[in-house]
Structure formats: structure tokens, C-alpha cells
Amino acid sequence: MASHPLDGHPAHLEHHFVSSEQQFDAAKMGMWLFLITEILLFSGMFVLYTVYRSWHPEVFALVSEVLDWRMGGFNTLVLLASSFTVALGIHYAQKNDNRKLIINLVLTLIFALIFLVVKYFEYTGKFAHGIYPGAAFDPHGIVDGLDYAKYNVPYAAQFFSIYFVMTGIHAFHVIVGIGVFIWITLRASRGEFSAAYYTPVELTGLYWHLVDIIWIFLFPLLYLI
Amino acid sequence: MSQAEHHIVPIKTLTAVIAVLGVLTIVTVAAAQFDLGSFNVPIALLIATIKASFVISIFMGLKYGNKTNALILAVGLIMVVVFVTFILLDTEFRGDTSATESGTIMQSEQTMPAAESH
Numbered sequence: 284m285a286s287h288p289l290d291g292h293p294a295h296l297e298h299h300f301v302s303s304e305q306q307f308d309a310a311k312m313g314m315w316l317f318l319i320t321e322i323l324l325f326s327g328m329f330v331l332y333t334v335y336r337s338w339h340p341e342v343f344a345l346v347s348e349v350l351d352w353r354m355g356g357f358n359t360l361v362l363l364a365s366s367f368t369v370a371l372g373i374h375y376a377q378k379n380d381n382r383k384l385i386i387n388l389v390l391t392l393i394f395a396l397i398f399l400v401v402k403y404f405e406y407t408g409k410f411a412h413g414i415y416p417g418a419a420f421d422p423h424g425i426v427d428g429l430d431y432a433k434y435n436v437p438y439a440a441q442f443f444s445i446y447f448v449m450t451g452i453h454a455f456h457v458i459v460g461i462g463v464f465i466w467i468t469l470r471a472s473r474g475e476f477s478a479a480y481y482t483p484v485e486l487t488g489l490y491w492h493l494v495d496i497i498w499i500f501l502f503p504l505l506y507l508i
Numbered sequence: 509m510s511q512a513e514h515h516i517v518p519i520k521t522l523t524a525v526i527a528v529l530g531v532l533t534i535v536t537v538a539a540a541q542f543d544l545g546s547f548n549v550p551i552a553l554l555i556a557t558i559k560a561s562f563v564i565s566i567f568m569g570l571k572y573g574n575k576t577n578a579l580i581l582a583v584g585l586i587m588v589v590v591f592v593t594f595i596l597l598d599t600e601f602r603g604d605t606s607a608t609e610s611g612t613i614m615q616s617e618q619t620m621p622a623a624e625s626h
Contacts, residue, residue: 319584507540
């Protein structure tokens, strides 16, 4: 491991920490605090969903069938798989297996991109039939013998506004995650991580698992019930 | 000085967790094919909560590491419960306390079809 030029402690260890262990714990706690703010951000939107659903349960039950559970379910499995590869990556980082760490980071990136591609086809499929967030909501057209005009009922627009905002902000988190994972993968390919220092991988993993958890709740609430 | 003493989650455990998560995803889709009435939402939320618990405890390692982070999460989740509960105390009973007629606002609106609620 590279040592600090002056006093011989590990290069990754900042002066104000007693040990690598303390630095790791502090970084991880900071990440958990950030994740709480993320949970609170999304909980605002879950509260919105809860209030509108309790006011208009029959509308939500009707219009949620517009969302394709096969695409949503497939994306759920894709995100779960990406969480699995992140966890595997950290496992291999802890075992000093840099090659397998990189393989798992790249797999995670691929899963994240698949998620976004599916989301793209979902969004454009909805836009093609006038299902937009907000005032532009104007469902029309016939898909597989199903006339979208029947979804033009009061409060259906609210459901789809909630759908687009919640999944949109979630997708934004996926895009940010992709950016961070590219950076982490590049650093891993330069051999910067080892069992002695893998804090950035651990923190990015925590973020990614949270993005996965948000989707675990979004999928049944929006697509299934 | 090294992080080698950190708990390394065995691959067997990680594989078991992803298998459970996959099965629970299928279960939640299957459960949604049946109309369980007022149980639809609670069952979907229950399955999602179980899945999230597996991700948090094993993948995120909350089960193994520093318990301070578990405390931070618990406080955050309590705040979410407070958030949801107090909003619903308003939206579910809006106007009821100042109503001069018997019954809830919702009920009196139903007897006046022209009235547009919310």
C-alpha cells in the first residue's frame, strides 16, 4: 500500500482521523444520514400518493392497469440483480480481488442502463397515447383492443402526475448512480481499492441499494394495485 | 489499521437473499392478480417491506456493522411515520370538527351531487 510521504500512514487516511477504521465508520455514518434525507424526500411523494389514493381508491385501482406490470416487474428484477452485483463487488473488494470487483461494477452499470432503456420505452409508450403529467393529460388511442379514452376520468391525471414525478425522480437517481459507478469503476481499474480501503465502493453501494429499495415500493404501489 | 476485520458477507448468503427477493417479486405480482379488497394495499406493502428489510440488513450490511447507523435509520423511519400520520389526520377528517350537520363532510357531500370535493 502507498504510504504518506511524511509520516508513513496509509495514503488514503486523512490526518484528522485516528485510524482507517474510524475514517470508514465516519464516512459510512455520513452516508446513512444522507440516505435518511433521501428517504424523507421520497416520503413526501409517498404521502401525496397515500392521500390521493385514500380520496379516490377506485380511480387509482382503474388507471394503474395502464402501467404494464411486465415491464415494471422486469425492471424490479433488473434493479434487484444490480443490488446483488454491488454486494458481490464489495465482497470481492474485501477479499482483494480487484478483477472480480471491476466485473461486478460493470455488470451493475449494465443493469442500470437496461433499467433506463425499459423506462424510456414505457414513457414514450405512454406519451404516444396522450398520457402526460399535468394539464396535458389526454388519453386516447386503442392498444390491444383497449380504448385509452376510458381512462379519461377525474383524478386519473393526478395518478399519472404522481407516477411521472415519482418514477422520474427515481430515474434521475439511477442516472446519478450510473455517473458515480463509472467513476468508481475507473478508480477500481487503476487499482485504488483493496481490503484496506474500499470506502467509496461501500458508500456508492449504500446509495444504490436505497435506489433499489425506493423502486421495491414504487413497483407494487403504481403498477399492481 | 486495515479494513480486513470488517464482516465479509459470504456469497452463499448474498445468493440466498437475491433468490428470496426474486421469489417475493413473483409473489407480489401473483397476489395482485387476485382482488383481495381492502387487503390489496396492506399485502403489497407487507411484501415490499420484507424485501426492503432483506436489502437493508444483508446487502447494506446493517445487521453486521455499527449499530449507530441502525439507530439513524430508525429515527428517520419514525419521522416518516409522524409525517404520514399527521398528514392523514388532516386529509381524512378535513372539516369534520367544524361541521354543524351530523355525519362527516364526505357524507354530506354525497347527498349534494353538485358539490365537488377536494
